[in-house]
Amino acid sequence: MDYSKMSPAEVRQLIREGKITGQTSGMCDGYAQGNLLVLPMEQAYDFLLFTQRNPKSCPVLEVGDVGSRLVKRMANNGDIATDIPKYRVWENGVMTGEYTDVSNMWRDDFVYFLIGCSFSFEGELLAANVPVRHIEEGKNVPMYLTNMDCDEAGIFHGKVVVSMRPMPADQAIRAISITASMPRVHGAPIHIGDPAKIGIKDINNPDFGDAVTIKDGEIPVFWCCGVTPQSVVMSAKPPIAISHAPGHMFITDVKNSLLKD
Amino acid sequence: MDYSKMSPAEVRQLIREGKITGQTSGMCDGYAQGNLLVLPMEQAYDFLLFTQRNPKSCPVLEVGDVGSRLVKRMANNGDIATDIPKYRVWENGVMTGEYTDVSNMWRDDFVYFLIGCSFSFEGELLAANVPVRHIEEGKNVPMYLTNMDCDEAGIFHGKVVVSMRPMPADQAIRAISITASMPRVHGAPIHIGDPAKIGIKDINNPDFGDAVTIKDGEIPVFWCCGVTPQSVVMSAKPPIAISHAPGHMFITDVKNSLLKD
Numbered sequence: 001m002d003y004s005k006m007s008p009a010e011v012r013q014l015i016r017e018g019k020i021t022g023q024t025s026g027m028c029d030g031y032a033q034g035n036l037l038v039l040p041m042e043q044a045y046d047f048l049l050f051t052q053r054n055p056k057s058c059p060v061l062e063v064g065d066v067g068s069r070l071v072k073r074m075a076n077n078g079d080i081a082t083d084i085p086k087y088r089v090w091e092n093g094v095m096t097g098e099y100t101d102v103s104n105m106w107r108d109d110f111v112y113f114l115i116g117c118s119f120s121f122e123g124e125l126l127a128a129n130v131p132v133r134h135i136e137e138g139k140n141v142p143m144y145l146t147n148m149d150c151d152e153a154g155i156f157h158g159k160v161v162v163s164m165r166p167m168p169a170d171q172a173i174r175a176i177s178i179t180a181s182m183p184r185v186h187g188a189p190i191h192i193g194d195p196a197k198i199g200i201k202d203i204n205n206p207d208f209g210d211a212v213t214i215k216d217g218e219i220p221v222f223w224c225c226g227v228t229p230q231s232v233v234m235s236a237k238p239p240i241a242i243s244h245a246p247g248h249m250f251i252t253d254v255k256n257s258l259l260k261d
Numbered sequence: 262m263d264y265s266k267m268s269p270a271e272v273r274q275l276i277r278e279g280k281i282t283g284q285t286s287g288m289c290d291g292y293a294q295g296n297l298l299v300l301p302m303e304q305a306y307d308f309l310l311f312t313q314r315n316p317k318s319c320p321v322l323e324v325g326d327v328g329s330r331l332v333k334r335m336a337n338n339g340d341i342a343t344d345i346p347k348y349r350v351w352e353n354g355v356m357t358g359e360y361t362d363v364s365n366m367w368r369d370d371f372v373y374f375l376i377g378c379s380f381s382f383e384g385e386l387l388a389a390n391v392p393v394r395h396i397e398e399g400k401n402v403p404m405y406l407t408n409m410d411c412d413e414a415g416i417f418h419g420k421v422v423v424s425m426r427p428m429p430a431d432q433a434i435r436a437i438s439i440t441a442s443m444p445r446v447h448g449a450p451i452h453i454g455d456p457a458k459i460g461i462k463d464i465n466n467p468d469f470g471d472a473v474t475i476k477d478g479e480i481p482v483f484w485c486c487g488v489t490p491q492s493v494v495m496s497a498k499p500p501i502a503i504s505h506a507p508g509h510m511f512i513t514d515v516k517n518s519l520l521k522d
Contacts, residue, residue, distance in 0.1 A: 045306045052309065052324055053334075063313055065415075073314075073412070151334070154326075183444060 003027040008251045009076065012083045021085045021100050023247035030123065032185070032256050033249035034061050034074065034114040035226050036084060037233060038102075038242035041066050044111040046154025047233065051113070053151035057160060057228035059116035059184045061252070067108040074252040079103070080112045086245035093237035102242055110242075116185035117226055117249060118163060120256040124178050130171045133212045141165070142206035143225050147199025148190075150232060158232040162190060162198070162222040164206070166214040172221050179223065184259045191222040198222065264288040269512045270337065273344045282346045282361050284508035291384065293446070293517050294510035295322050295335065295375040296487050297345060298494060299363075299503035302327050305372040307415025308494065312374065314412035318421060318489035320377035320445045322513070328369040335513040340364070341373045347506035354498035363503055371503075377446035378487055378510060379424060381517040385439050391432045394473045402426070403467035404486050408460025409451075411493060419493040423451060423459070423483040425467070427475040433482050440484065445520045452483040459483065 003011055003020070008028045014020045024033055039047055044066075051058035062073045064080065071078030081103040089097045089105070099105075118141070122132050134141045141163045148160040167175060172192060180188035195203045203220060204211050208227060214220060233241055244250065264272055264281070269289045275281045285294055300308055305327075312319040323334045325341065332339030342364040350358045350366070360366075379402070383393050395402045402424045409421040428436060433453060441449035456464045464481060465472050469488060475481060494502055505511065 045309070048306070048309050048313065049324055052313070052321060060313060063310055 004029045008253045011251055012075070012078060015085050016079065016082045018100055024085060024249045024251055025119070025247055028251050030255050030257070032061070032074070032120045032252045032254050032259055033117055034252055035117050035229075036080065036087070036242070036244040036250055037113045037115065037229060038080070038110050039113070039233070039238055040107070040240060041109040041111055043155065043236070043238045046156055047113065050150070050153035050156040050232065051115075051229070053153050054228070055183065056187050056190060056224040057150060057226075059186055060113060061116050061184060062114040064112040066111055069103070069106060069112070071114065071250070074114060074254055075250075076253055078250070078252075080114070080250065081106050084244050084248055084250050086248035088243050088245050090234060090238075090241040090243065092239060093234045098245055114250060115226060115229060116259065118186055118223060119249070120185040120259055121179045121182050123256045124182065125175055128174060128178055130167065130175050130178070133166055134210065137212055139210035139212055141209050142212055143208035143227055144195070144200045144222075145207045150228065155236045156232045158228070158235055160190070161208070161225045161227040161231060163209070163225040164203070164220050164222050166212065166218040166220050168218055172219045175221060181260045185256075186223050186225070189221050189223050192219055195220060265290045269514045272512055273336070273339060276346050277340065277343045279361055285346060285510045285512055286380070286508055289512050291516050291518070293322070293335070293381045293513045293515050293520055294378050295513055296378050296490075297341065297348070297503070297505040297511055298374045298376065298490060299341070299371050300374070300494070300499055301368070301501060302370040302372055304416065304497070304499045307417055308374065311411070311414035311417040311493065312376075312490070314414050315489070316444065317448050317451060317485040318411060318487075320447055321374060322377050322445060323375040325373040327372055330364070330367060330373070332375065332511070335375060335515050336511075337514055339511070339513075341375070341511065342367050345505050345509055345511050347509040349504050349506050351495060351499075351502040351504065353500060354495045359506055375511060376487060376490060377520065379447055379484060380510070381446040381520055382440045382443050384517045385443065386436055389435060389439055391428065391436050391439070394427055395471065398473055400471035400473055402470050403473055404469035404488055405456070405461045405483075406468045411489065416497045417493045419489070419496055421451070422469070422486045422488040422492060424470070424486040425464070425481050425483050427473065427479040427481050429479055433480045436482060442521045446517075447484050447486070450482050450484050453480055456481060
């Protein structure tokens with residue numbers, strides 16, 4: 001099966017039926033995919049405020065009504081508890097299990113947050129002839145803990161995590177311009193150039209993901225990363241939280257190119 | 262006194278001391294001014310979610326911590342309960358009084374929302390040689406109830422209210438481009454052209470504000486308007502709410518031109 005050419009609704013249906021349980025990377029060409037975070041209402045206000053205060057780290061695509069599993073803005077009739085191939089459940093900040101369906105543990109006080117993902121802007125970069133190094137090298141994007149604090153909200157606080165893509169100056173300029181127009185998927189870079197300026201000691205030794213080749217004269221370009229919300233939530237140790245498993249995302253009905261607004 | 266050339270900190274100090282109690286229009290040239298809404302925590306989650314779902318109508322500049330009067334992101338050490346020249350208090354959706362200071366009625370469960378205002382993008386339009394008709398004619402901007410529903414959140418729902426500025430095609434194009442880059446102050450227009458398409462029956466008979474001249478060949482350009490959040494909140498009838506009085510705004514330390522991000 002070539003999932004890259006299938007529609008999001010078709011793929012979500014296969015996921016819902018348990019026929020797809022793997023990573024969603026490359027599926028439904030051109031359509032935005034989203035990260036998931038589910039919290040009890042008790043923690044949802046603080047997290048919603050955290051996303052308002054940290055829009056580059058936590059670009060929210062859709063927030064569900066309290067208790068609702070329905071995704072209706074980013075998808076036609078999506079079910080957030082069944083339409084992701086693999087979920088992780090966290091209790092007091094510790095991962096306690098992986099599941100392909102979380103409908104049986106859904107609660108009336110759960111609120112889901114669907115969060116924009118850098119896959120979306122990478123698609124637009126490639127479309128504009130800006131190669132992405134970790135994709136070229138078949139690696140995971142390199143990610144780094146910085147010395148920059150998130151703007152805290154209630155129980156949520158922590159350092160900003162960034163992803164890095166090295167590129168020559170002309171491509172960096174184009175990449176800044178393109179991503180600046182996509183605030184719903186992290187927006188413009190948060191830093192370019194000297195890694196030490198944001199507290200990164202060794203660019204060849206990322207805190208998460210893989211190191212990539214940085215060629216002579218290339219500028220490292222740093223974007224806020226979707227790891228930030230996950231890490232601040234897990235360090236706040238809510239009694240229960242549900243996330244997607246890495247790479248196993250919610251596929252929306254909205255094209256990446258429409259996230260420019 | 263020429264308040265247009267004074268710094269926001271100086272003017273806020275005069276407001277705090279009760280020495281300025283009038284409208285802030287024209288004060289502190291180039292600096293963004295914000296609308297105020299204060300709600301008890303009981304209603305704050307629904308309203309925060311409403312702003313997330315309706316960013317063009319409710320572009321949030323800053324949300325306070327629960328019980329806090331401190332404005333620290335948009336101003337250096339602002340006090341939201343004293344730094345606005347005139348407040349309105351609303352009980353169960355009905356205005357019950359105007360005050361120049363609300364510090365004595367502040368409560369530990371109050372949350373303030375500072376919301377971006379079209380004054381900011383009008384400043385950028387004028388700077389780009391796009392005249393604004395109601396300013397030329399010394400009138401209030403014309404505002405209209407549309408047939409478009411806001412995306413509801415909890416207790417908050419209602420129709421979208423728009424403001425209208427007529428302009429020739431070349432200026433309309435420039436105005437769209439400029440405001441699209443300012444999502445924190447309503448962003449790009451929501452409609453251009455035929456008023457009937459969004460349920461406006463008589464363009465010369467606005468629901469709020471004043472009618473303005475529309476010259477032959479000019480295109481009416483419609484932006485989401487800050488009246489929307491006020492009207493949905495008042496129609497939801499929270500037990501208590503505090504807003505600014507019309508035209509009496511919070512002056513921030515952030516330049517309008519920096520609201521492009």
